[in-house]
Amino acid sequence: xxxxxxxxxxxxxxxxxxxxxxxxxxxxxxxxxxxxxxxxxxxxxxxxxxxxxxxxxxxxxxxxxxxxxxxxxxxxxxxxxxxxxxxxxxxxxxxxxxxxxxxxxxxxxxxxxxxxxxxxxxxxxxxxxxxxxxxxxxx
Amino acid sequence: xxxxxxxxxxxxxxxxxxxxxxxxxxxxxxxxxxxxxxxxxxxxxxxxxxxxxxxxxxxxxxxxxxxxxxxxxxxxxxxxxxxxxxxxxxxxxxxxxxxxxxxxxxxxxxxxxxxxxxxxxxxxxxxxxxxxxxxxxxxxxxxxxxxxxxxxxxxxxxxxxxxxxxxxxxxxxxxxxxxxxxxxxxxxxxxxxxxxxxxxxxxxxxxxxxxxxxxxxxxxxxxxxxxxxxxxxxxxxxxxxxxxxxxxxxxxxxxxxxxxxxxxxxxxxxxxxxxxxxxxxxxxxxxxxxxxxxxxxxxxxxxxxxxxxxxxxxxxxxxxxxxxxxxxxxxxxxxxxxxxxxxxxxxxxxxxxxxxxxxxxxxxxxxxxxxxxxxxxxxxxxxxxxxxxxxxxxxxxxxxxxxxxxxxxxxxxxxxxxxxxxxxxxxxxxxxxxxxxxxxxxxxxxxxxxxxxxxxxxxxxxxxxxxxxxxxxxxxxxxxxxxx
Numbered sequence: 090x091x092x093x094x095x096x097x098x099x100x101x102x103x104x105x106x107x108x109x110x111x112x113x114x115x116x117x118x119x120x121x122x123x124x125x126x127x128x129x130x131x132x133x134x135x136x137x138x139x140x141x142x143x144x145x146x147x148x149x150x151x152x153x154x155x156x157x158x159x160x161x162x163x164x165x166x167x168x169x170x171x172x173x174x175x176x177x178x179x180x181x182x183x184x185x186x187x188x189x190x191x192x193x194x195x196x197x198x199x200x201x202x203x204x205x206x207x208x209x210x211x212x213x214x215x216x217x218x219x220x221x222x223x224x225x226x227x228x
Numbered sequence: 229x230x231x232x233x234x235x236x237x238x239x240x241x242x243x244x245x246x247x248x249x250x251x252x253x254x255x256x257x258x259x260x261x262x263x264x265x266x267x268x269x270x271x272x273x274x275x276x277x278x279x280x281x282x283x284x285x286x287x288x289x290x291x292x293x294x295x296x297x298x299x300x301x302x303x304x305x306x307x308x309x310x311x312x313x314x315x316x317x318x319x320x321x322x323x324x325x326x327x328x329x330x331x332x333x334x335x336x337x338x339x340x341x342x343x344x345x346x347x348x349x350x351x352x353x354x355x356x357x358x359x360x361x362x363x364x365x366x367x368x369x370x371x372x373x374x375x376x377x378x379x380x381x382x383x384x385x386x387x388x389x390x391x392x393x394x395x396x397x398x399x400x401x402x403x404x405x406x407x408x409x410x411x412x413x414x415x416x417x418x419x420x421x422x423x424x425x426x427x428x429x430x431x432x433x434x435x436x437x438x439x440x441x442x443x444x445x446x447x448x449x450x451x452x453x454x455x456x457x458x459x460x461x462x463x464x465x466x467x468x469x470x471x472x473x474x475x476x477x478x479x480x481x482x483x484x485x486x487x488x489x490x491x492x493x494x495x496x497x498x499x500x501x502x503x504x505x506x507x508x509x510x511x512x513x514x515x516x517x518x519x520x521x522x523x524x525x526x527x528x529x530x531x532x533x534x535x536x537x538x539x540x541x542x543x544x545x546x547x548x549x550x551x552x553x554x555x556x557x558x559x560x561x562x563x564x565x566x567x568x569x570x571x572x573x574x575x576x577x578x579x580x581x582x583x584x585x586x587x588x589x590x591x592x593x594x595x596x597x598x599x600x601x602x603x604x605x606x607x608x609x610x611x612x613x614x615x616x617x618x619x620x621x622x623x624x625x626x627x628x629x630x631x632x633x634x635x636x637x638x639x640x641x642x643x644x645x646x647x648x649x650x651x652x653x654x655x656x657x658x659x660x661x662x663x664x665x666x667x668x669x670x671x672x673x674x675x676x677x678x679x680x681x682x683x684x685x686x687x688x689x690x691x692x693x694x695x696x697x698x699x700x701x702x703x704x705x706x707x708x709x710x711x712x
Contacts, residue, residue: 100642102275102303129367152486159482166426166475169370193368199669201643201676202367202436202712204330204478208485208502209305225305227330228437228643 096124099210101225106210108223114150114213115177117220118157122175122188125158125206125226129165131198135173137189148182150213154222158206161188169193201228229274235259240267240299240695244279261286265629265695266299270687273640277303278310284500285313289508290321292570292577296629298584299691300608300638300683304329306503309583309639312632314568316577317509322497323517324506325488327580328563330481331435332521333528334472335406335559335585336607337536338618340458341543342551343465345445348707351546352665355443356708358542360667363441363535365434365712367670373432373534380424380476383431384416387526388557391533397554401536403596405529405557406586411564414526415519419476420483423520426475427527432534436670438636438677439471439712440609441539444616444704454620454701457602458555466704467543467552468616469535470609471712472561473528480520487513509578518563525562532557555618556605560585560635568630579630587621587633587698606698608689609636612666612709613659613679617689619698633697634689637682646681647672655679659709668711677711 095116099106105128109121126132141164147153157177165171172190179185209225234242242264246257260283264271278301285307286295292314301310306326315321348355364371375383383390387410391397402409416424434441446464449455460466473480484505491507491514492499499505507513540552563580570577579586588595588604595604603621610616614637625631641649652671655678659666668674686703693700 098644100644101305102277102642103309103639104305105643152489156486163422163426163479163482166430167422169368169429171368197368198672199366199368199436200672201670204437205482205485207305207330208326208489208505211502227305 095120098124104225104227106223106225108221110219110221112219114220115179117222118154118177119175121222122158122161125203126172128203128228129200130171132171132173134197135171136191137174138191139170140187140189141168142187144183144185146182147184151211153184154213155206155208155211155224157184157186160186162203162205164188171197203228229271229276229279231268231272233279234264234271240691241265242271244283261291261294263294264297265691265697267687267691267694270299270683270691273683274301275303278308281308282311284504285311287500288322288324288504288506289497290315290319292316292575296632298632298634299695300634300636300688302638304582306501307580307582310634311582312580312584312629314577314579314630315509316575321509321578322506323509323514323563323578324504324580325481325484325517326503326505327582328521329561329582330478331472331561332477332480332524333559334561335528335532335557336609337469337532337557338555338605338607339467339536339539339552340460340555341465341467343547344463345465348465352708355546356665356667358545359441359539359708359710362538362542363434363710364432365710366668367436369433370429371432374429375431377424380427381416383530384414384419384523384526386410387529388533391530396534396537401533401554404554406559409529411522411525413518414522416523418516418519419480419523423476423479423483426479430474431531432538433474434471434535434712435474436673436712441710442468442706443708444468444706446702447615447705448703450700450702454602457598458605458618458701460618460702466555467539468607468609469532469539471531471535473524474531476527477524480524484517484520488517521563525559528559529557558585558607568626581632583635584632585635586631587625588631589621589623589625606633608634608685608692610685611637611677611679611682612706612711613662613664614682614685615706616704617685618701618704619689619692620701621698622696624696625698629697634692637685637688639681640683641681643676646676646678650675650678664706665708666711673711
């Protein structure tokens, strides 16, 4: 599946709801990351020239979902980068994560800063074989 | 909001009508301990989610009195934005990360100048450019102030005092910052390494979203005596800086969200919404969050102090003799330990204000001498095109809302809806025709923050006064807005 077509937004009064869908749990996480970074900038303009990696341990798949998003935000701030490609692998409770992008530069659209992924409307479900991961992000 | 679900108990105060059969299986039909302060129109315009969220808040352990929704309340995460609730640690009361939010101690620094609109108007474009150049704003905009770990620890303990000691502002500023420029109880060891690293180059930055620096003119005075005490008069230029604790605060919120959600389960707290992630105040996890949250509050106080200094420096390039003093600095995303009298008994309570401003009335012991008789300045921030209000805290708000009032206009629609209705460039051009200069790196952000995406700030300020939470002092009209 093309991950670009597998994210969407849902209404929230003050912030933004994001949804990622995928054939696997990991793909749904990756699609949701695309949704989140599309709030920050037009990621079609972001060159995936630098790779960052991080891992974390989490038993609960819903908490793992927001940990994934919040770790990405953290790395983005620490390195002053934006990301456009994402990859997640799961080994039981261990989540092995990668993102590809580049440092902020002129020419990249300045969208809206995302402060964090919240537990509001948080859900990770499998509906008829399709994984759907959603939450509200605070902007 | 369906008004049939409410009982009007005063012209601007509403209780929630109990549901037949209760608010859930097995519950009796009791009236939830909730109060809404709003006029009929504001209440009707609120999302149904606000009612649901504030009822959820009222069910958390150790609530004292009522959970309140302010006139600007709107759908938040966990707590509604514009939500206030106080918890008693002696009765198992909780502290909630969702009751504070990610932007810990987001607030407004209001500066008053001795300039008039006539002084500034000829230089407005030049001043806009200088402010836009010197105040780092927007996503991805790092600051020019880089700190090492020891300096960050110092700030987490000493707040705005650190900034003043380093030459960012004056000792007089400190007098007019909530809590005297720093809160006690901060514990930098409870702040993660990631959070500290995020802040190293974010001090002295405005951020994004609804954050702004606005040059405003006092357009209308409602209360001459209090305005005189505050040092405000018609046509005077004031400056409002709206921002918070930046990356460190966001990361503290992130770090503790799951910790407190798991703690709630550990302590047998049944969360009606997981975003209300909380722990008993007197628990290990509650204490850890308190220490980290207070450290983040001090970061915010220092950040606004540094931004106030940068603003003064920019002004002085055009107006070298201008006197620019702090009117007041108020936070509106906090949990603070405060003494309040409930049923004749003075208690130490932990008051969560999520998108709500502390509003101490006259003679409150924590107020500086200047405000003893007038009450604390309360600032209701507007949107780019619709102005802001300065109000004064009332004695009555002590028992009506644990001394709390509105914080802003409050969103009337989602960001997605706003993006469908407006283009950033069009908003900038329309505001320019009205004499308001906008500077921003993000046209998307401008569209999301279009003035009509917010409620009518006039109605919010009026309802705040009619509900006796704070009284209007003056109305500020925007001249320049540097938008994050």
